[in-house]
Amino acid sequence: MITPLEKARQNPGSMKARILNSARRLFGDYGFHGVTTRMVAKDVGIDISTLHYHWGDKQNLYESVVADVNDEICEKLIEIEKKVHGKSLRVRLEVAIEVMADYLFDNPEASNLILFSYFGKTRPDSIMDSKMSEYVTNIAIAMGLAPDKMDVSPQANARVLAVWNSVINFTSGENLFRSILDVDRKQYIEVVKETLRFILIPAFTKE
Amino acid sequence: MITPLEKARQNPGSMKARILNSARRLFGDYGFHGVTTRMVAKDVGIDISTLHYHWGDKQNLYESVVADVNDEICEKLIEIEKKVHGKSLRVRLEVAIEVMADYLFDNPEASNLILFSYFGKTRPDSIMDSKMSEYVTNIAIAMGLAPDKMDVSPQANARVLAVWNSVINFTSGENLFRSILDVDRKQYIEVVKETLRFILIPAFTKE
DNA sequence: ATAATATTCCATCAAAAGATGGAATGTTTT
DNA sequence: AAAACATTCCATCTTTTGATGGAATATTAT
Numbered sequence A, B: 001m002i003t004p005l006e007k008a009r010q011n012p013g014s015m016k017a018r019i020l021n022s023a024r025r026l027f028g029d030y031g032f033h034g035v036t037t038r039m040v041a042k043d044v045g046i047d048i049s050t051l052h053y054h055w056g057d058k059q060n061l062y063e064s065v066v067a068d069v070n071d072e073i074c075e076k077l078i079e080i081e082k083k084v085h086g087k088s089l090r091v092r093l094e095v096a097i098e099v100m101a102d103y104l105f106d107n108p109e110a111s112n113l114i115l116f117s118y119f120g121k122t123r124p125d126s127i128m129d130s131k132m133s134e135y136v137t138n139i140a141i142a143m144g145l146a147p148d149k150m151d152v153s154p155q156a157n158a159r160v161l162a163v164w165n166s167v168i169n170f171t172s173g174e175n176l177f178r179s180i181l182d183v184d185r186k187q188y189i190e191v192v193k194e195t196l197r198f199i200l201i202p203a204f205t206k207e
Numbered sequence C: 001a002t003a004a005t006a007t008t009c010c011a012t013c014a015a016a017a018g019a020t021g022g023a024a025t026g027t028t029t030t
Numbered sequence D: 001a002a003a004a005c006a007t008t009c010c011a012t013c014t015t016t017t018g019a020t021g022g023a024a025t026a027t028t029a030t
Helices: A004-010 A015-034 A037-044 A048-055 A058-084 A089-106 A108-119 A126-142 A154-172 A174-181 A185-205 B004-010 B015-034 B037-044 B048-055 B058-084 B089-106 B108-119 B126-142 B154-172 B174-181 B185-205
Strands: none
Touching: A004 A015, A004 A058, A015 A037, A015 A048, A015 A058, A015 A108, A015 B015, A037 A048, A037 A058, A048 A058, A058 A089, A058 A108, A058 A126, A089 A108, A089 A154, A089 A185, A108 A154, A108 B108, A126 A154, A126 B174, A154 A174, A154 A185, A154 B154, A154 B174, A154 B185, A174 A185, A174 B126, A174 B154, A185 B154, A185 B185, B004 B015, B004 B058, B015 B037, B015 B048, B015 B058, B015 B108, B037 B048, B037 B058, B048 B058, B058 B089, B058 B108, B058 B126, B089 B108, B089 B154, B089 B185, B108 B154, B126 B154, B154 B174, B154 B185, B174 B185
16 A cells, blocks of 8 residues: 555655645645644645645645655664764764754754654654664664663663754754854854754763 | 733732632633633632722733733843843853743743733733843843844844743643653653753754 | 646635623622 | 623624535546
8 A cells, every 4th residue: 555655755746745745845844733724735746635635634744745845854864873883882873973964954844844743732643652762772782882682771762862952953943043153154054063063972982 | 000910910919819829720721712700700719890990801810910920031031131141142041041931830820821811812912922022132142142232133033032932832731741751740851851951952053 | 648646726615713792690889 | 779880691793714516627548
């Protein structure tokens, strides 16, 4: 059985895909309640009933968007793991910061959607919760913060979360933070990467 | 001229204050668009017109809530600065983590509102932006990351922001993160504080 | 070409949401 | 006590919003 999400991905120019992309950007900007189906339809240049035809109700469209973003991030994590396999903790962090920052700066709506879906009280994503729990644990082990899957302490997981959070915030808060730092986009990206290295690496590489 | 917000603060039991508090919690949980005036009124146990009578339109109520939270956080920062004045960078961080974490865990809606107002595209808070910019710069100087007010580099400001972000995220994301770490509230608070110390202190205290 | 299927839009509905006027009630001032 | 003012709620209005039925159009299969 092929899901609408897979269909949209298979044909990037299709109406399904166009709707998904508009929805992704808008939900990322304004959150679930801040976006109306009419806004999305207008952005795509179609009627709302066409939107409902392809994606069902608003909730379903939103969940598809969140699933889309989560899958993408999952792929990124796998890509990173491939690159850093067997490397030192310092290199792991350097590469992870570089790759994740680049991805999130290219897809700011992804970062926002993650924040919205994590931090709001409206989180029906119990599937995502367990998926994320698994990722975090795996990363903790890969980083050598825990011996094996059966014995990952809350402390180890919390440290992984702290790393993850740092990256997310700077990309989601770009608008505000850039005005505070008073730099252009290119400079901002560099400053953020440098800051992340400054903050994160010493914690994990000290003797 | 006395503002409605000051009036509400002067009399904590008043209708103005009760509405403000309900609105604060609800807006913190669901964001501006996720809350209806009827929700707030129902939570207080009053009619919507009473709400409008005291606070005007929804936008105005929301802005009062944000201003309320910002003022409170500003007070906390001043309180911290008093405690750590003249102390070492390590102690500064330890105290800041302790006090801010305690405050935000006691007032999770504050943390959420900050995130909502920082990260959403709907930020008409240009006043807050400049205020925050000033705080960040002051902290950077107090932390010895910059020589004087005229010469605070983006790097220095970014480091202050990184510290601030770390604390915010763990309090806003408590629901999700606690389920990942699988700990109770008390344990969670301790793990978070420990993790923040683990991540933040080495970066600023290494030779 | 024709039938079957898929897609799109127009018109419309019902519910939700922001907002207000004005009557009723309570409080303060004179 | 009476007048002036403040507070509260009920009824109601308008706009927005999510959603759908059905006709029109395009696409694909036979």
